[in-house]
Amino acid sequence: MASFEPVLLRNRGVEGSTTLKVYESRGGYQAVRKALKQTPDEIVAEVKKANLRGRGGAGFPAGVKWGFLPKDRKKTLLCVNGDESEPPTFCNRVLMENDPHQLIEGTIIAAYAVQAQTVYIYLRGEFHEQFHILQKAVDQAYAAGYLGKKVFGSDFSIEMYLHRGAGAYVCGEETGLIESLEGKRGWPRIKPPFPAIEGAFRLPTVVNNVETLSCVPHIIERGADWFTGIGPAHSAGPKLFCVSGPVKNPGCYEGAMDFTVRDLIEREDLGGGMMDGKHIKAVFPGGCSMGVLSADELDMKLDFDDPRNFGLLGLGTAAAVVIPHDMDMRIVLRNMARFYGTESCGQCTQCREGTAWMHKIATRIAADAGRPEDLDILLETARNMGMMPGLSICGLPDGATFPIETIVKKFRSELDESILAQPRGRAEDLLKVLN
Amino acid sequence: MSWKAIDRNQPVVEKDAAPVLSDAVRDKIRSFFPRYETKRAVLLPALHIVQNTLGYISWQAMTEIAEVLEIHPSDVMNTTSFYTHFWTHPKGEKVLTVCRSISCEAMGGAKMLDTIKKELGIDEHGTTKDGRYSLVTEECLAGCDHAPCLLINEKMHKCVKAEDIPALLVDVDNDKLSMERSDLFDPPSEEKGKQAASVGQDSAIGATSDVSEMREAE
Numbered sequence: 001m002a003s004f005e006p007v008l009l010r011n012r013g014v015e016g017s018t019t020l021k022v023y024e025s026r027g028g029y030q031a032v033r034k035a036l037k038q039t040p041d042e043i044v045a046e047v048k049k050a051n052l053r054g055r056g057g058a059g060f061p062a063g064v065k066w067g068f069l070p071k072d073r074k075k076t077l078l079c080v081n082g083d084e085s086e087p088p089t090f091c092n093r094v095l096m097e098n099d100p101h102q103l104i105e106g107t108i109i110a111a112y113a114v115q116a117q118t119v120y121i122y123l124r125g126e127f128h129e130q131f132h133i134l135q136k137a138v139d140q141a142y143a144a145g146y147l148g149k150k151v152f153g154s155d156f157s158i159e160m161y162l163h164r165g166a167g168a169y170v171c172g173e174e175t176g177l178i179e180s181l182e183g184k185r186g187w188p189r190i191k192p193p194f195p196a197i198e199g200a201f202r203l204p205t206v207v208n209n210v211e212t213l214s215c216v217p218h219i220i221e222r223g224a225d226w227f228t229g230i231g232p233a234h235s236a237g238p239k240l241f242c243v244s245g246p247v248k249n250p251g252c253y254e255g256a257m258d259f260t261v262r263d264l265i266e267r268e269d270l271g272g273g274m275m276d277g278k279h280i281k282a283v284f285p286g287g288c289s290m291g292v293l294s295a296d297e298l299d300m301k302l303d304f305d306d307p308r309n310f311g312l313l314g315l316g317t318a319a320a321v322v323i324p325h326d327m328d329m330r331i332v333l334r335n336m337a338r339f340y341g342t343e344s345c346g347q348c349t350q351c352r353e354g355t356a357w358m359h360k361i362a363t364r365i366a367a368d369a370g371r372p373e374d375l376d377i378l379l380e381t382a383r384n385m386g387m388m389p390g391l392s393i394c395g396l397p398d399g400a401t402f403p404i405e406t407i408v409k410k411f412r413s414e415l416d417e418s419i420l421a422q423p424r425g426r427a428e429d430l431l432k433v434l435n
Numbered sequence: 436m437s438w439k440a441i442d443r444n445q446p447v448v449e450k451d452a453a454p455v456l457s458d459a460v461r462d463k464i465r466s467f468f469p470r471y472e473t474k475r476a477v478l479l480p481a482l483h484i485v486q487n488t489l490g491y492i493s494w495q496a497m498t499e500i501a502e503v504l505e506i507h508p509s510d511v512m513n514t515t516s517f518y519t520h521f522w523t524h525p526k527g528e529k530v531l532t533v534c535r536s537i538s539c540e541a542m543g544g545a546k547m548l549d550t551i552k553k554e555l556g557i558d559e560h561g562t563t564k565d566g567r568y569s570l571v572t573e574e575c576l577a578g579c580d581h582a583p584c585l586l587i588n589e590k591m592h593k594c595v596k597a598e599d600i601p602a603l604l605v606d607v608d609n610d611k612l613s614m615e616r617s618d619l620f621d622p623p624s625e626e627k628g629k630q631a632a633s634v635g636q637d638s639a640i641g642a643t644s645d646v647s648e649m650r651e652a653e
Contacts, residue, residue: 084577085574085575085577086575087536087537087538087574087575087579088536088537088538088575088579088582089575089577089579090577090578090579090580092577093577093578124577125518125520126532126573126576126577126586127577128586128588128589128590128591128612129589129590129591129612129614131617132589132612132614132615132616132617133614135617135619136614136615136617139617159470161470162619163479163480164479164480164483164620165479165518166479166482166483166518166519166520166521167518167519167520167573168517168518168519169574180479181471181476182473182475182476183473183475183476183477183478183479183504183514184475184478184513184514185513185514185517186517186518200472201471201472201473201476203472242579242580243580244538244579244580244582245538245541245542245579245582246541246542250579250580250581250582251580252580284537288537319579321537321538321541321579322541323537323541324541327541331540332537335535335536335537335540336537338535339536339537339574339575342574343574345517
């Protein structure tokens with residue numbers, strides 16, 4: 001397979017890539033100059049034509065999202081979603097760390113397209129180093145006249161502010177992010193109204209992911225046809241893939257959405273295969289919330305559609321973590337259950353209680369005190385949570401059930417064996433202490 | 436399981452106490468007003484600034500933030516208590532944040548965490564007696580390609596092995612950043628230098644941990 005010429009990551013590894021000077025010397029800020037000569041509607045049409053699907057996890061086309069804004073709006077806000085909290089995803093971090101100006105340029109173009117004069121970049125609280133880099137880049141852009149009043153000599157003015165979160169996974173959900181921006185708990189809102197109609201401060205608001213916006217300058221510069229020419233039709237454009245766990249070259253890679261999970265782990269120019277002495281037991285191919293693949297299902301294509309054929313929720317963030325053969329699946333189950341138990345915001349009952357109980361059950365199973373019926377209880381709980389049965393406000397509980405359901409279903413025999421092999425009476429003893 | 440008595444007879448906010456937020460801090464918070472449509476939206480930046488200045492957000496500080504933002508103190512507490520990064524009791528000079536998500540767990544994060552606990556003699560959410568370190572765990576720090584990860588204040592340490600921990604903990608520069616810092620959320624310049632470990636006589640209460648209680652039950 002021909003090696004992919006990086007687009008989003010083209011400045012990674014270049015010395016001084018975070019500075020305005022280096023970014024401009026490599027062709028930066030040309031797309032925005034081109035964009036400002038067009039009308040906003042032309043840009044929206046171009047991005048729609050490119051079928052730029054949101055990179056944050058849901059895969060909703062960005063151009064269509066922009067099209068939902070009411071025509072007679074007075075003021076519009078644009079929020080950049082940099083609350084990358086999905087384990088094991090780090091592609092936004094890599095983008096912000098290495099090429100902050102690419103994000104700023106994409107954001108200016110998107111803001112012009114939706115006529116937003118105020119932009120908030122929501123950064124998760126854990127991103128300290130990235131905050132300093134990005135703030136420095138924003139300062140440079142202001143100093144150069146690329147942000148502020150009448151940018152690039154046009155009539156368009158834009159203000160860009162960084163807003164830092166403080167440790168909440170749910171703030172990556174767009175309405176949770178908006179609530180957090182307003183200085184409240186990051187509790188997702190009931191939709192409709194969708195943010196495009198009534199978002200932050202009750203104004204029409206667009207929320208886009210960092211990676212999505214980083215694609216925008218390239219679409220404007222090279223055209224929608226170039227973009228749709230990369231990868232399959234339903235999943236066009238360059239995409240960042242992350243791979244972590246015990247592989248030889250963990251990291252963030254760029255490519256078209258035309259290869260499989262096996263390629264991501266084993267190809268020399270990608271993951272480079274497993275570390276010596278380790279074999280693949282399972283893979284979470286799209287961030288934890290999408291669910292797990294067993295070692296026989298590695299031929300899943302990493303695009304927006306194929307994951308559904310393997311019982312997964314979707315492509316998610318396309319960040320794979322490999323579980324090695326010597327890791328107990330009960331530990332993985334506990335880790336997943338704990339994550340969602342901790343991060344549930346507590347608004348909807350079935351998610352608050354369900355994730356907490358799944359965590360308790362998984363902790364007990366991992367502590368050698370599982371009961372044979374526990375696995376069925378986990379499945380039953382999972383079936384009764386989330387947006388799909390229509391019980392919750394946001395998708396967090398759906399994200400919580402998929403990993404647990406898929407682990408229990410695909411690794412049932414291993415879990416059953418572990419439960420049967422544990423010391424007799426252990427479950428009863430521990431239950432007496434705990435209850 | 437052992438119980439600790441906390442004195443609840445003293446009011447948490449003393450009515451006539453001297454203000455904890457200086458004018459410089461209040462002005463810095465007000466300087467964020469033009470950025471947002473409402474004053475309440477400045478709450479998160481305000482909490483970051485106050486925490487960076489005082490070390491933690493006391494009840495008194497919450498009421499004073501409410502004053503500056505012209506909202507009710509309970510609104511401030513409501514938001515503060517939702518976010519895990521805000522400390523409502525004193526913390527150590529440096530906060531160690533250990534990632535416990537799946538990539539780090541697969542690469543030996545639990546062993547690293549155990550080593551830190553043993554070295555410092557504290558459990559999760561605990562603070563050392565001398566006030567130098569507090570220890571917390573967090574979900575994914577987005578450094579999975581360099582698992583396991585450890586955050587010391589703002590500095591991310593990558594691929595940390597359990598055997599590196601003792602040397603890392605005695606290194607005085609272990610929280611020094613390699614890039615230029617932005618002072619947007621830092622204390623105002625007059626307040627700089629005053630900040631130190633906020634841990635005080637209450638550290639015994641600060642070190643209680645539901646995690647250790649659960650362990651004891653096991």
